[in-house]
Amino acid sequence: MTVIGGGLVGSAIAWGLARFGVQPLVLDGADLDLRASRANFALVWVQGKGLHAPHYAMWSRKSAEAWPILADALSDDTGLDVGLLQQGAFTFALSDEELDNARADMETIAKETAGGAPAFEVLDGAQTRQRLPHVGTDVVGAIYCAADGHVNALRLFHALHMAMTKRGAAYRPRHAVRTIQPVADGFVLKGDDFSILSHRIVLAAGLDNERLAPMVGLACPLKRSKGQILVTEKCKPFLSCLTATIRQADEGGIMIGDSEETDTSAIAASSEISAVLASRAIRVFPALADLNVVRSWTGFRVKTADGVPIYERSERYPGAFIAACHSGVTLAANHALVVAPQIAASRLDATLSAFSAGRFNVEQTS
Amino acid sequence: MLNRLRDLRDPVHFSFDGVPMQAERGDTLAVALLAAGVNHVRRTGISGAARGPYCLMGVCFECLVTVDGVQNRQACLIEVDDEMDVLSQQGAPSLPMPVDDGEGSKQ
Numbered sequence: 001m002t003v004i005g006g007g008l009v010g011s012a013i014a015w016g017l018a019r020f021g022v023q024p025l026v027l028d029g030a031d032l033d034l035r036a037s038r039a040n041f042a043l044v045w046v047q048g049k050g051l052h053a054p055h056y057a058m059w060s061r062k063s064a065e066a067w068p069i070l071a072d073a074l075s076d077d078t079g080l081d082v083g084l085l086q087q088g089a090f091t092f093a094l095s096d097e098e099l100d101n102a103r104a105d106m107e108t109i110a111k112e113t114a115g116g117a118p119a120f121e122v123l124d125g126a127q128t129r130q131r132l133p134h135v136g137t138d139v140v141g142a143i144y145c146a147a148d149g150h151v152n153a154l155r156l157f158h159a160l161h162m163a164m165t166k167r168g169a170a171y172r173p174r175h176a177v178r179t180i181q182p183v184a185d186g187f188v189l190k191g192d193d194f195s196i197l198s199h200r201i202v203l204a205a206g207l208d209n210e211r212l213a214p215m216v217g218l219a220c221p222l223k224r225s226k227g228q229i230l231v232t233e234k235c236k237p238f239l240s241c242l243t244a245t246i247r248q249a250d251e252g253g254i255m256i257g258d259s260e261e262t263d264t265s266a267i268a269a270s271s272e273i274s275a276v277l278a279s280r281a282i283r284v285f286p287a288l289a290d291l292n293v294v295r296s297w298t299g300f301r302v303k304t305a306d307g308v309p310i311y312e313r314s315e316r317y318p319g320a321f322i323a324a325c326h327s328g329v330t331l332a333a334n335h336a337l338v339v340a341p342q343i344a345a346s347r348l349d350a351t352l353s354a355f356s357a358g359r360f361n362v363e364q365t366s
Numbered sequence: 367m368l369n370r371l372r373d374l375r376d377p378v379h380f381s382f383d384g385v386p387m388q389a390e391r392g393d394t395l396a397v398a399l400l401a402a403g404v405n406h407v408r409r410t411g412i413s414g415a416a417r418g419p420y421c422l423m424g425v426c427f428e429c430l431v432t433v434d435g436v437q438n439r440q441a442c443l444i445e446v447d448d449e450m451d452v453l454s455q456q457g458a459p460s461l462p463m464p465v466d467d468g469e470g471s472k473q
Contacts, residue, residue, distance in 0.1 A: 233427070233438055234411045236460040252411050252458045287461045292438065294427065 002198035007037035008328030010204035011160035016340020018167035039299025042153035047145035066333035077163040086149030089242035118147035217316030229257035380450035396442035411458030
């Protein structure tokens with residue numbers, strides 16, 4: 001079995017496969033390829049996910065609930081602590097309209113999941129400041145959800161790679177797959193200077209899934225979604241709470257993010273976006289104005305056309321599977337503990353059929 | 367340990383952790399400290415390891431010091447000045463605000 005892609009999704013599946021007795025080959029791209037796994041915000045997040053897609057809301061919840069099992073299992077395999085902290089999180093609103101929209105979305109998700117999505121609270125400005133005295137007066141309210149959390153994403157990436165290798169996965173960086181050719185007994189994967197025959201394959205190539213999927217009778221329509229993150233100098237623990245857009249990493253740096261640009265493929269960070277991120281962060285926590293920003297970076301989310309993950313087994317070439325999603329951190333537990341064992345057994349549960357790309361009604365041709 | 371090639375011509379007087387020091391006017395604070403025999407200027411926020419100026423051009427953030435009460439300043443990007451009160455940076459800075467006591471997010 002070959003896993004194409006060694007990011008958070010590919011390595012979680014590869015490690016999961018290895019735990020179930022399949023020792024996969026993992027083919028990865030090079031350092032300069034677009035890699036969402038090295039640019040993400042490290043949230044284990046359920047709040048607000050799955051609007052008009054209750055199966056996705058429940059899938060996110062399931063993964064967040066399984067995360068402690070994942071963290072323990074990774075620690076057992078590697079000795080690494082990925083810094084999982086699930087103590088709830090806030091989404092702040094800076095206008096009544098923002099609060100109303102957030103509340104409406106949360107209520108819709110609760111209704112669509114028949115109460116299955118994690119519980120939430122809607123707080124007004126005074127209630128928010130009562131819980132978090134250092135929140136600025138521009139904050140008109142917040143959504144609070146106890147199910148949300150975060151990890152150290154770089155350590156998670158490291159732990160997954162260490163764990164999969166330790167369990168027998170073979171990792172090949174700088175092995176970008178250019179073409180996949182279905183043959184009688186599997187697939188021929190070709191790159192710049194290699195050609196590999198594999199009986200079964202898993203596409204976990206992030207943005208490149210869109211190009212690779214049609215080669216094996218699958219589809220993975222993505223939309224452009226660029227995110228940008230600011231990181232401040234390390235400081236003493238300041239944010240005891242987690243928020244959707246501002247978090248203090250376990251080593252002290254404060255990350256500010258959650259921008260989305262849908263109209264650009266430029267890799268460079270934009271100073272206008274940085275200014276908006278910084279300005280909103282200071283309105284939420286005025287004390288941040290005294291901190292220096294030491295880094296900023298951008299990344300492209302692996303966002304499907306409707307924002308919901310794709311998991312599918314190719315009907316035409318049943319040895320080919322695909323996994324594509326934006327939330328490689330949140331869903332890592334599901335990928336390693338639920339999806340990987342199914343792929344190891346050469347099937348996907350009917351419960352995952354709602355995640356098939358057939359929902360986009362795109363023509364699936366090879 | 368750095369040695370000056372010439373004697374000081376236009377000395378500037380400053381202090382580091384209360385110890386009076388001299389430097390040449392126009393020196394960066396990082397060079398002034400190195401030339402005065404200071405080889406570490408801070409302890410890191412995570413492990414507490416001793417660190418000193420390294421890149422001298424603003425990218426490595428190893429030369430952080432507290433200058434006239436402002437924490438985490440890069441000594442290599444500041445010109446040393448008379449009366450400058452420089453303290454070694456002990457760990458990560460704290461924000462000048464009431465630190466949330468951790469009870470805030472609990473139910």
